[in-house]
Amino acid sequence: TSTVDQVFEETEPEPEESYDPHQSQPTDTYHTVNFYVDGEVWYSTSALDGEPIDTSSMTGSPTKDGAYLKGWTTDPDGKNEYQWETQDGNGNMIETPVTGDLSLYALFYVTVHFNTNGGSNIGDTDVPINTPVGQPDDPTKGTDTFAGWYADEALTTSYDFSQPVTGETTIHAKWTTQASSGTPVADPLDFQIAFVSTISESNAVLTGDGWSLVSSYASDAGTPYLSQLSLTINSGYALYEGRFNFFASANSQGESIRQSSSSANAQGTTLVFDTTGFSSQATSDSYVHCSVNVMLYGSNLNDYSTYTNWPASGSVLFDVTADTVFPTEIASGHSVFLRSTDKTVGKFDTLRVAGALGTDSTANLAANDSGALIIESSGFVTIDSELTISNGDFSNAGSFELAENGELFIGRSGENSGYMTVLGMISVAPPSATAGAEFANSGTMNLDGSSAFVIVEQGGGLLNGDSGVIEGSGTIEIVSGGNYSNGGLVTVTVNDQNNP
Numbered sequence: 001t002s003t004v005d006q007v008f009e010e011t012e013p014e015p016e017e018s019y020d021p022h023q024s025q026p027t028d029t030y031h032t033v034n035f036y037v038d039g040e041v042w043y044s045t046s047a048l049d050g051e052p053i054d055t056s057s058m059t060g061s062p063t064k065d066g067a068y069l070k071g072w073t074t075d076p077d078g079k080n081e082y083q084w085e086t087q088d089g090n091g092n093m094i095e096t097p098v099t100g101d102l103s104l105y106a107l108f109y110v111t112v113h114f115n116t117n118g119g120s121n122i123g124d125t126d127v128p129i130n131t132p133v134g135q136p137d138d139p140t141k142g143t144d145t146f147a148g149w150y151a152d153e154a155l156t157t158s159y160d161f162s163q164p165v166t167g168e169t170t171i172h173a174k175w176t177t178q179a180s181s182g183t184p185v186a187d188p189l190d191f192q193i194a195f196v197s198t199i200s201e202s203n204a205v206l207t208g209d210g211w212s213l214v215s216s217y218a219s220d221a222g223t224p225y226l227s228q229l230s231l232t233i234n235s236g237y238a239l240y241e242g243r244f245n246f247f248a249s250a251n252s253q254g255e256s257i258r259q260s261s262s263s264a265n266a267q268g269t270t271l272v273f274d275t276t277g278f279s280s281q282a283t284s285d286s287y288v289h290c291s292v293n294v295m296l297y298g299s300n301l302n303d304y305s306t307y308t309n310w311p312a313s314g315s316v317l318f319d320v321t322a323d324t325v326f327p328t329e330i331a332s333g334h335s336v337f338l339r340s341t342d343k344t345v346g347k348f349d350t351l352r353v354a355g356a357l358g359t360d361s362t363a364n365l366a367a368n369d370s371g372a373l374i375i376e377s378s379g380f381v382t383i384d385s386e387l388t389i390s391n392g393d394f395s396n397a398g399s400f401e402l403a404e405n406g407e408l409f410i411g412r413s414g415e416n417s418g419y420m421t422v423l424g425m426i427s428v429a430p431p432s433a434t435a436g437a438e439f440a441n442s443g444t445m446n447l448d449g450s451s452a453f454v455i456v457e458q459g460g461g462l463l464n465g466d467s468g469v470i471e472g473s474g475t476i477e478i479v480s481g482g483n484y485s486n487g488g489l490v491t492v493t494v495n496d497q498n499n500p
Contacts, residue, residue, distance in 0.1 A: 031098050035072065037062045037106045047102075052084075052095035064108050066167025067129050072104040078128050081107060113170040114139075115153075119146070127165055135161045139173055147174040320346040320363050330355040332378050338363040350392070353379035360384050361405055367392050375400055377418065383408065390431065396420060396443070404451050410460075414439040421446050422474065425453045428460035428482075435459060438483075442467050447474025447492050456482035464488045 029049035035042050035058075042062050047053050061069050074080045082104055086096045108129040114122040119139035127133045138146045149159040155174045320340040326348035330336055335356040338346065340363040349371040351357075356379070359365065364386040367373060372392035375381050379398035383406040390411035397418045402408055406424035411431055422445060430437035438461040439454075445468075447454065452474030456462045458481030464470055468488035478484045478496040 031101050033098065033102045033104070035104050035106070036076070039076075042106070047098035049099065050097045052097060053102075062106050064129070067108040067110045069106060070109040070126075070128075071107045073107050074102075074104065076105050078105070078107055110165050111168050112165060113168075114149075114173070115170055116141070116173045117175060119144075119173050119175070130164045130166060132162055133165050133169075133171075141175055144175040147176050150174050320344050326351060328352060330357055330379075338365070340364070345386075348373075350374070352376065353381055353398070356380045356382075358382040358384075359387075361403075364388075366390070375418065383424075389414070394439075402426065404449070410437060410439055411435075412437050416441045416445060417443045419444050419446075421448055422452045422454070422472075423448050424451065425455065427455045427457065428462060429455075429457035430459040432459065437461065438463060440465060441470060441488075444469045445471070447472035447476075449473060450475075453477060455479065456484060458482055461485070464490055 030046045031049060032044065033047050033053050034044050043058055045054060045057065063069070070081075072082045074082055082096075084096055085093050088094050109126045110129050112125045112127060112133045114124070114136060116122055116139040119141035122136050122139055125133055125136075135149070140146070149161075150172045151157045151159045153170075153172055155172060159171050320338050321344055324344075324346055326346065328350060329352045332354040336358070338357070338359045340346070343362055343364070345364045345366050347366055347368050349368050350373075351367075351371070352374045354376045358381070361384045365383075366386075366388040367390065370392045371389070373381075373387070373389055373394050375396040375398045377397045380401075381396075381399070382401040382403065384403040385405070386407045386409070388409040388411075390409070392412065394408070394410055394414040396416045399419050399421075400416070401421045402424045404423040408424075408426045410426070410428050412435075414428065414437075416439075420443070426439070428437050428439045436459055437457075439456075440463045442465040445454075447470065450473060452472060453476075454462060454470075454474070455477045457479050460479075461483035462476065462478070462485070463483075464486045466487045468486075469490075470476070471489070471491045474492050476484070476490070476492055476494045478494070478498060480497040482498070484494070484496055484498075
């Protein structure tokens with residue numbers, strides 16, 4: 001029997017690591033990351049030390065009216081925008097690791113638009129919210145002159161570039177224009193003039209401040225009306241508005257001829273009023289009154305907006321303030337246009353107008369105590385605001401025009417022997433029902449349009465005399481207790497509550 005010996009190589013087993021429950025074990029380190037919006041925590045998370053911020057559970061982004069989120073900063077004042085990527089030691093871009101607690105603050109930006117109003121383009125600018133925007137270089141616009149930046153589209157409030165921008169903003173450019181002669185003139189809102197001349201025959205010679213008559217034509221020899229009228233604008237002026245008004249009394253057939261208006265057709269520096277459409281209404285025995293209302297603006301006008309007293313003559317724009325001292329007379333050839341930047345009511349005593357007086361929608365006028373407004377035969381008054389004559393007299397022997405937004409309040413006595421164009425409202429209203437107020441018409445009143453009203457309140461009265469004409473498409477309203485009497489010609493709607 002043979003025996004086979006087997007040899008085994010014995011190896012010692014590796015000793016097992018022993019666990020010491022009293023020895024501290026290594027743990028992961030996390031850092032808190034807070035996202036702030038307007039001082040409040042908007043989102044909070046944690047990040048493992050050396051790892052980037054995990055925003056996978058963040059829902060959406062914070063918003064703010066008129067602004068957009070540009071990023072996040074490490075400073076509450078908007079400095080040091082947080083960089084989400086950085087370079088490692090090998091020059092590779094990696095997500096920025098977090099190495100400590102971190103606070104991030106929302107950085108909002110706003111967009112500023114520059115409306116150059118036809119000038120050279122200026123691109124939008126984005127700035128941090130609640131910081132000012134820098135003023136850009138001035139734009140250009142042909143031969144016009146840049147007149148500054150304004151905060152509103154109406155160009156009434158200059159823009160202050162030192163103020164912080166709190167939301168999306170548009171800043172508007174203002175320009176001054178050139179007259180056709182090359183003379184620089186101001187914006188129409190800065191300088192305006194209203195002037196009127198009365199034509200009683202076809203060969204009338206007309207001159208105005210800033211314009212003069214070129215030629216006039218009568219369609220038939222001997223007739224007292226014009227079929228065409230041409231005016232020229234003097235050097236240094238530009239047209240703002242031109243109108244030709246045509247009035248006529250009843251002709252021999254007893255027909256009433258309504259007042260009409262023709263806008264100017266500007267041909268270079270010449271204005272042509274074509275009135276042939278009116279001439280067919282008139283007959284040779286009609287009494288006709290024609291007036292020209294030309295509104296110009298130009299460097300030849302004087303601006304008295306900082307004065308407290310009006311000059312004795314000339315054509316001026318005047319800013320009404322609380323310190324304004326009204327004259328007693330606007331003489332023939334003197335034209336005054338009123339405005340009021342702070343809506344001040346201009347107070348006057350007795351004012352006699354032989355020249356021209358006009359207001360825009362900002363300048364309200366009121367007579368003091370028993371003060372009166374007297375418009376002479378050569379006078380012209382156009383009102384685009386409120387005119388109040390409470391205890392005195394309103395008297396018109398010339399031309400009076402009340403714009404659509406205009407209102408005339410008569411509290412005691414009013415009379416018209418001239419020509420009135422009414423697009424707004426006349427109110428005959430005494431301070432009390434027993435005081436009494438009356439408006440007497442012996443001339444021509446045209447209530448031109450559906451917004452034209454004459455309202456006679458309780459205790460008030462409207463008397464249309466034998467030669468009086470009240471016509472147009474407006475309305476006369478007689479409130480209960482008001483008085484109405486007609487001895488002439490009335491073709492408008494009359495609503496008399498006393499005689500329904």
